[in-house]
Amino acid sequence: xxxxxGLHKVFGDVVAVDEVSFTAKNGLITGLLGPNxxxxxxxxxxxTGLVRPTRGTARVDGIDASKLEVRRRLGVLPDRPGIYPRxxxxxxxxxxxxxxxxxxxTLQRRTQELIDLxxxxxxxxxxxxxxxxxxxxxxxIARALVHDPPNVMLxxxxxxxxxxxxxxxxxxxxxxxxxxxxxxxxxxxxQEVAALCDRVVVLAQGRVVADGSQQELLDQxxxxxxxxxxxxxxxxxxxxxx
Amino acid sequence: MRQFLAxxxxxxxxxxxxxxxxxxxxxxxxxCAAAVGLLLSAVADLEDGAGESVLPMVGAEHAPQLVxxxxxxxxxxxxxxxxxxxxxAAGEPVVLVVPEDFQERLREGRSVPLQVVRDxxxxxxxxxxxxxxxxxxxxxxxxxxxxxxxRGVSPELVQPVSxxxxxxxxxxxxxxxxxxxxxxxxxxxxxxxxxxxAIDATAGERERNSLEPLLLNPVRSEVLVLGKFGAxxxxxxxGVVTTLGLLVLSMRFVPLEEVSLRxxxxxxxxxxxxxxxxxxxxxxxLQLLIASGSRSFKEAQIALSLVLxxxxxxxxxxxxxxxxxxxxxxxxxxxxxxxxxTDLIVGEPVSGPWVAALVLCSLLATALLLLxxxxxxxxxxxxxxx
Numbered sequence: 001x002x003x004x005x006g007l008h009k010v011f012g013d014v015v016a017v018d019e020v021s022f023t024a025k026n027g028l029i030t031g032l033l034g035p036n037x038x039x040x041x042x043x044x045x046x047x048t049g050l051v052r053p054t055r056g057t058a059r060v061d062g063i064d065a066s067k068l069e070v071r072r073r074l075g076v077l078p079d080r081p082g083i084y085p086r087x088x089x090x091x092x093x094x095x096x097x098x099x100x101x102x103x104x105x106t107l108q109r110r111t112q113e114l115i116d117l118x119x120x121x122x123x124x125x126x127x128x129x130x131x132x133x134x135x136x137x138x139x140x141i142a143r144a145l146v147h148d149p150p151n152v153m154l155x156x157x158x159x160x161x162x163x164x165x166x167x168x169x170x171x172x173x174x175x176x177x178x179x180x181x182x183x184x185x186x187x188x189x190x191q192e193v194a195a196l197c198d199r200v201v202v203l204a205q206g207r208v209v210a211d212g213s214q215q216e217l218l219d220q221x222x223x224x225x226x227x228x229x230x231x232x233x234x235x236x237x238x239x240x241x242x
Numbered sequence: 243m244r245q246f247l248a249x250x251x252x253x254x255x256x257x258x259x260x261x262x263x264x265x266x267x268x269x270x271x272x273x274c275a276a277a278v279g280l281l282l283s284a285v286a287d288l289e290d291g292a293g294e295s296v297l298p299m300v301g302a303e304h305a306p307q308l309v310x311x312x313x314x315x316x317x318x319x320x321x322x323x324x325x326x327x328x329x330x331a332a333g334e335p336v337v338l339v340v341p342e343d344f345q346e347r348l349r350e351g352r353s354v355p356l357q358v359v360r361d362x363x364x365x366x367x368x369x370x371x372x373x374x375x376x377x378x379x380x381x382x383x384x385x386x387x388x389x390x391x392x393r394g395v396s397p398e399l400v401q402p403v404s405x406x407x408x409x410x411x412x413x414x415x416x417x418x419x420x421x422x423x424x425x426x427x428x429x430x431x432x433x434x435x436x437x438x439x440a441i442d443a444t445a446g447e448r449e450r451n452s453l454e455p456l457l458l459n460p461v462r463s464e465v466l467v468l469g470k471f472g473a474x475x476x477x478x479x480x481g482v483v484t485t486l487g488l489l490v491l492s493m494r495f496v497p498l499e500e501v502s503l504r505x506x507x508x509x510x511x512x513x514x515x516x517x518x519x520x521x522x523x524x525x526x527x528l529q530l531l532i533a534s535g536s537r538s539f540k541e542a543q544i545a546l547s548l549v550l551x552x553x554x555x556x557x558x559x560x561x562x563x564x565x566x567x568x569x570x571x572x573x574x575x576x577x578x579x580x581x582x583x584t585d586l587i588v589g590e591p592v593s594g595p596w597v598a599a600l601v602l603c604s605l606l607a608t609a610l611l612l613l614x615x616x617x618x619x620x621x622x623x624x625x626x627x628x
Contacts (some may be wrong), residue, residue, distance in 0.1 A: 011604045011626070048458055071460040078458065082451030086259040087252070098248035099459040127259075143455065 001026055002184050006056035007046050009039075018041045018206040019056070021216040024184040026150070026201075026207040029177045031193040032186035033233060034203035040186040041079045041204070044155050047184070048076050060151055072100065075149035077157055081140035085129035089139045089206055090118050092128060093146055100147035107146075114142035119168070134165035141172065152176050158192060170196055204234045245461050249469025257439045257473055267481050269433040274427045275488030281420065282493060296373055298322045298329065301340035308340070308381060315377045326359045335367035336360045336374055351389075424507065425583045426557040427515065428485060429576065432521040433529070433553055435475045435481020437546050443470045445542035450626035454625055463619035467612055471526055476520035506589035514586050517597070520604035521553075521579050524569055527611035534618050556580050573599040575607055 002024040009017040011138050017039040026029035032040050045051040049065035056198045060066035061073050072182070083092050090111060097107045115124045118138040123131065128139060137157070153172070157168045173196055187193055193200055200217055202210040210217055210233050214226055222230040257263045286425060290349075300322030302309050309319045323329035328335040339357035347354045360371050389399035447453045456466070489507045507514070529546055536542035556577045560567075572578040572593075578600040585592050618624055 045622075045625070050457055050625060068460045068462065071458060074458075075456045076455070078451075078454045080451040081455050082447075082453075083455075084252075084452060085442060085450070086256050091252075091255075095248060095252050096455075098455075099245055101244065101459050101460075140365065140455065141282065144458075234539060 001061055001182050002030075002047055002153070003059045004043065004047060004056070005059070007043055007053050008042060008055040009046060009142065010054045010125075015206055017046070017053075020065040020203070020206070021056075021209050022201045022211055022217055024151075027177060027180050028186065028198040029173060029183045029196050031197035031200045031202060032184065033188070033190070033193045033200055033230065034186075035188055037190075038203040039206040040188075040203055041155055044076075044079075044153055044184075044186060048074060048078075057198060072147065073149055073151055075144040075147065075152045075156040077137075077144045077152075079155045081135055081137070081144075083128050083139050083143070086127060087143075088125045088127055089131075089135075090115065090124045092139050093142045096143045097146040102147065102230065104112060110146055110148070111142075114145060118142050118172070133160045134162060137161060137165065137169070141169075149181070151182045151201050152184070154183070156186055156188070158187070158189070166192075190230050192228045202230065202233050209233045245465050246469050246472070249461075249466060250472040252390065253439070253443050253470055253473035254476060257477060259436075259553070260442060263438040263442055263477070266438040267477050268484065270434040271481060271485035271488050274431070274485060275492040278420075278424060278427065278489055279492030279495060281423065283495075289591075296320045296337060297336065297370075298326075298334060299338045299345070300326055300343060301564040302517060304342055305340045309346075310376070311381045311384075312374075313376055315373075315380070317373065317377060320433060330359050330361055335364075335370040338378070350528065383419040421584055421587050422557045423559065424489065424578050424587055425490070426554055427552040427587060428482065428518060428583060429521055429580055431481050431485040432478055432518055432552065433525040433550055435484075436478035437521070437528050437529055437550075438626050440470075440474045440526060441533045441536075441539060441542045443473065443540045445536045447540050448624070453597055457619070457625070463616045464612075465617045466619060467530065471530055471612060471615075474526035474530060475522055479519065480527050482515060482518050482522060486515060510586045510589070513592075514583055517579060517586065519584045520601050520608075521576060521582060523608045524575055524604050524611070527615070529609045531611050531615045531618070534615050534624070551581070552576060573603050574598040575600065575604040578603075 004023075005021050007017055009015075020039070020043055022030070032043065034040050037203070042051060043109060046053045047060070047065055049058070049070055052066065056214040060070045063070050063073070084095070087095065093111045093114060094107060097103075097111060097150060102110065109193065109209060115121055118134070120138055120142065123135055131139070137160075141154075141157070157173070158169050170192070173183060173185060177198075185196075193213065197214065199213055200209060200210070202217070211218065217226065217229045217233070218224065221229040221232045223232055296318045297312065297320065299309070299312075299319045302319055302322065312319055322337060323334070326339055327366060341355060344354055358371065358375060358409065359380075360367060381490040384573055386400070390397045447456065457463075486507075490511060495505065528549065532545050532549060533542040536545055553576055557580065567581055572581050573596060580597070581598065582592050582600065592603070
């Protein structure tokens with residue numbers, strides 16, 4: 001379970017995140033929807049403990065996000081996940097496994113499971129420098145899941161992926177939910193949110209402007225498509241172009 | 243501990259696979275050893291080069307006995323130029339001028355005026371000049387002794403004092419310069435060979451966007467920094483070992499016995515390496531800190547090439563302005579290392595307490611730098627400021 005309570009972040013004199021509160025429950029996919037610059041990445045970074053909130057609290061499974069323990073319960077695919085180009089896909093995954101305290105056969109088995117699951121078998125032992133965008137993303141996901149975390153945060157996981165890879169990614173996200181994990185992912189693409197989310201939190205200019213199931217969002221705005229609901233929540237076309 | 247090992251091994255693997263890191267760790271020792279080898283053989287050439295020198299002699303035909311003596315002493319005599327002064331001005335090291343009445347004056351027992359034409363401002367000629375004047379004086383002394391003996395007088399009578407010098411001094415100025423260069427090369431190796439790895443593991447990690455995923459692991463920033471530091475030190479130590487080895491090797495090709503240098507590098511390899519280890523630690527920590535604080539790979543490169551200037555400063559200052567160094571300087575990291583390594587290379591004893599003080603100071607500085615680096619990784623600015 002991931003909880004944000006009154007999260008507030010100021011950089012200099014810019015308010016990046018303004019009193020954001022929401023809860024992402026286990027066994028559900030929660031979507032963080034918002035245009036570019038709405039504060040999605042900063043909110044997520046506060047929830048992972050990498051950025052300290054100016055005010056408010058971020059908790060994972062009831063533990064404050066600033067504690068190192070939180071990282072054991074959390075698998076994160078950040079905004080721009082760089083992998084090590086001179087290591088093979090397998091070595092990239094194993095490295096993070098070791099940092100999580102895995103070793104020996106457990107680590108080898110878990111790594112192989114992820115390679116099979118993400119269809120990386122063909123490239124598993126090649127150096128990552130020549131990988132396609134989709135392959136890089138898969139390695140980054142495998143790396144984030146190597147310690148089998150009960151909570152998963154994905155920051156724009158389909159960015160730069162082609163249709164096939166996007167579909168694979170969506171299947172993976174559903175699968176993570178079906179395994180009972182708490183999944184929080186951010187996106188600026190409505191279709192993606194519509195296709196996947198059990199619950200949507202809409203962010204605009206650092207603030208939560210809506211929070212609920214897709215049906216609740218439609219009811220709240222009086223629109224009949226999620227895209228229209230989204231645009232109207234952002235305050236019309238002008239809001240999107242901020 | 244496990245996490246430390248994981249980070250350490252990963253950075254080492256990454257460093258070895260990175261052609262740029264590996265090359266820059268190897269290029270320095272190789273090019274420096276080659277340069278020092280060339281420098282040494284140049285010095286050797288200069289010293290025994292006089293043996294092959296040709297002495298232009300004006301009026302050689304008037305003094306066959308002097309010519310014979312000179313040739314015996316290994317100086318080849320050649321036809322003198324028309325205008326000796328012009329020839330010296332044009333670059334000839336030295337010209338000897340014999341007067342036409344050489345034999346006449348000798349017969350009559352009058353002193354023969356010989357002229358040595360040279361340019362004193364050209365230091366590089368001094369070896370050749372010295373050789374010629376020494377030979378001429380020796381011939382004159384021999385002649386004088388024979389004349390005295392012919393008159394039944396012991397030559398020792400006119401030589402009440404026989405002066406000889408026992409040289410306890412430091413090596414010649416060339417040797418001193420060479421020792422400075424050697425020391426500088428060795429200390430620079432501690433900085434140079436691990437520089438690329440330090441940048442790649444910090445600023446490089448940031449630029450490749452792999453820092454954020456890395457920081458999302460349950461790893462304390464101290465452990466993270468120590469792991470990266472370990473790999474940096476291994477590269478630095480490898481660089482120092484290679485540099486030392488290649489220097490000793492390149493000096494083996496130069497006939498050092500023929501050069502009046504007292505360089506005991508080969509026999510001091512182990513203590514020199516031991517003394518340089520703290521510099522390697524310090525250099526690694528300093529470079530990690532600066533590279534971690536840099537915004538990009540390029541910025542880190544620029545900043546660290548300025549850092550390379552630090553170890554060359556003392557050598558530069560001392561060679562321009564030779565001075566007695568106060569004792570406390572031996573405890574200043576990098577500066578003290580250069581002083582003590584110099585002592586080791588020329589085979590002078592180093593004082594134990596000062597070595598201990600130096601090592602202690604270096605380790606303390608290293609620890610502080612590492613702490614500062616860990617603090618950098620705790621700050622969110624490391625992710626955000628780009």
